[in-house]
Amino acid sequence: MTIAGAPAITTSAGRPVGGRRLPLDWLGAVPFLVYVAIFLFLPTAIIVGGSVLDANGSLTLVNFAHLSRDYIVKTTLNTIGLSAVTALAGATFGALLAYAIAVGNREGLVRRLTLSVSGVLAQFGGVTLAFAFIATIGPAGFLYLWLAEHHADIYAHSLWLFELPGVALVYLYFQIPLMVLVFLPALDGIKPQWREATESLGGGTWHYWRYVAGPLLAPAFLGATLLLFANAFSAYATVNALINQGQPVISQQISGALSGEVGTFEPGFAKAIAVEMVIIVTAVTVLYSLLQRRTSRWLQ
Amino acid sequence: MAAVRRGVQGTRRLKLQVFRIIVFVAAGLFFLVPIGAMVEFSTRGVGDQPRTLAAWQSIGTYPDLVAAITASLELAAITTIAMLVLLVPTMVWVRLKLPRLNPIIEFICLLPLTIPAIVLVVGLFPIYNWMGTNFSDSILTLSIAYVVLVLPYDYRSLEAGLAAIDVKTLTEAARSLGAGWFTVMWRIIVPNISSAILNSAFLSVALVLGEYTIANNLLYNNLQVEIAMLGRANAGVSIAVAVASLLFAFGVLVLLSFFNRGRGRLQLVELQQVMRTERG
Numbered sequence: 001m002t003i004a005g006a007p008a009i010t011t012s013a014g015r016p017v018g019g020r021r022l023p024l025d026w027l028g029a030v031p032f033l034v035y036v037a038i039f040l041f042l043p044t045a046i047i048v049g050g051s052v053l054d055a056n057g058s059l060t061l062v063n064f065a066h067l068s069r070d071y072i073v074k075t076t077l078n079t080i081g082l083s084a085v086t087a088l089a090g091a092t093f094g095a096l097l098a099y100a101i102a103v104g105n106r107e108g109l110v111r112r113l114t115l116s117v118s119g120v121l122a123q124f125g126g127v128t129l130a131f132a133f134i135a136t137i138g139p140a141g142f143l144y145l146w147l148a149e150h151h152a153d154i155y156a157h158s159l160w161l162f163e164l165p166g167v168a169l170v171y172l173y174f175q176i177p178l179m180v181l182v183f184l185p186a187l188d189g190i191k192p193q194w195r196e197a198t199e200s201l202g203g204g205t206w207h208y209w210r211y212v213a214g215p216l217l218a219p220a221f222l223g224a225t226l227l228l229f230a231n232a233f234s235a236y237a238t239v240n241a242l243i244n245q246g247q248p249v250i251s252q253q254i255s256g257a258l259s260g261e262v263g264t265f266e267p268g269f270a271k272a273i274a275v276e277m278v279i280i281v282t283a284v285t286v287l288y289s290l291l292q293r294r295t296s297r298w299l300q
Numbered sequence: 301m302a303a304v305r306r307g308v309q310g311t312r313r314l315k316l317q318v319f320r321i322i323v324f325v326a327a328g329l330f331f332l333v334p335i336g337a338m339v340e341f342s343t344r345g346v347g348d349q350p351r352t353l354a355a356w357q358s359i360g361t362y363p364d365l366v367a368a369i370t371a372s373l374e375l376a377a378i379t380t381i382a383m384l385v386l387l388v389p390t391m392v393w394v395r396l397k398l399p400r401l402n403p404i405i406e407f408i409c410l411l412p413l414t415i416p417a418i419v420l421v422v423g424l425f426p427i428y429n430w431m432g433t434n435f436s437d438s439i440l441t442l443s444i445a446y447v448v449l450v451l452p453y454d455y456r457s458l459e460a461g462l463a464a465i466d467v468k469t470l471t472e473a474a475r476s477l478g479a480g481w482f483t484v485m486w487r488i489i490v491p492n493i494s495s496a497i498l499n500s501a502f503l504s505v506a507l508v509l510g511e512y513t514i515a516n517n518l519l520y521n522n523l524q525v526e527i528a529m530l531g532r533a534n535a536g537v538s539i540a541v542a543v544a545s546l547l548f549a550f551g552v553l554v555l556l557s558f559f560n561r562g563r564g565r566l567q568l569v570e571l572q573q574v575m576r577t578e579r580g
Binding site for chain 2: 025026028029031032035036038039040042043044045046047093096097099100103104110114117119120121123124125126127128129131132133134135136140141142143172173176177205234236237240241251254255258259267270271274277278281282285
């Protein structure tokens, strides 16, 4: 292996070692490379390899054939639906919030505050977040009790907080701040001159949004929605804290096939579901980065 | 004409102000009420009794919970130190001696971002099984997996720190004055990127304390797993601990954004992606 930058160092630092330099510099990177080989690449290889092997270690596609089981198809569709709904709702509300921030003072306190709060809340998830909603609108939550006292029983039909609609509501808590974080830069790229140009050509607010700002922001909005979709699709902790039974989302099915808590212990099948999830998430992420590139053509 | 125009703009500005106020109030309610509700819930008295801190005071009487809190704090410390020891010397060395390897290291470090935690755990499962029988099944072995989990954030943070100083000149100057590699590392590089190191340490701590997916699926009871289990038995205590861990994590992150103030963009990316892993 030849090392491009090294000769400069040798000459200018005047290394006391005499004679030819032995190409041993790469040894410095070995500990790191060994570590990631064992704990990052090996797990990846185990997943990919294991997904095409049966219990006896011979090549098979049976794990992938199992993906057509009714409950897996249903779970996949559930997860896609949940992710799409929370992505769209999160993107819409998040865009409104981002707009409210963007039209304010750039150096103002409100902007700085909402941005850093969004940064923190976008990370808030998992068990704690589920508990926060249980404490609010759970069957013993103060808001639920207050509403029930005022003859508005929100659980008259079903205890939906512990079903997919409840999960969707809870997901919005991190999807909206995430949207604010990824969409605000695009809104900041909108120049007031464009509005003035529209007006000088006789266009009103509707024309401005329909023909100028809308088309410019559309790729950014779509891209952000895809990011939110991928974010919801691979989530596990929050939904697992809310729903213990039935495992309605795909990440819970992976966990189930892995541990064998429910149904049978099927490590090969867990790997096949994992591969399915990675393929979907990767496809969405690639689309996101394509749209992001298109956005940056105008709004930077 | 000018007056009419000013009138139109005045109305528009007023509408915009009303819109902003409505949006901010609605968002404020949606985001603050659940956190307030946790505090309210954890201080409830039994029946009609007045507010009490009983749930908070009884945290110490749950041995499993105390063990989980201790384990998570230890995991945070071990993960942070292991990550720094692994990453900082490698990144400096690669910068100086193996610049051609730099893009590869970057690619490797950012790779965990594209793998959801629930997927990674499927691949880690057999490895931990093997380690459990042949080596150790202590909960602290989780820190090995957590180092992989924190790689992307810490890499970005450290990379920004290293990019801001002239590693090569500093090293050459120190070496020409007779410093050994350890001295260069410890007395030249580390002090110069101390804020980047602090940053990545904060990110690691916040991430490890919030981690649930990997621990739960490898059947280890870390803080989040224990909180979830306790929630089924004693909601008050478990929500009290959840609030405490939340406030701690928020505190860490507020500190982080304070140290990060000059670099808004980078911070956004980091935060947005920490969150993906944490929840994954």
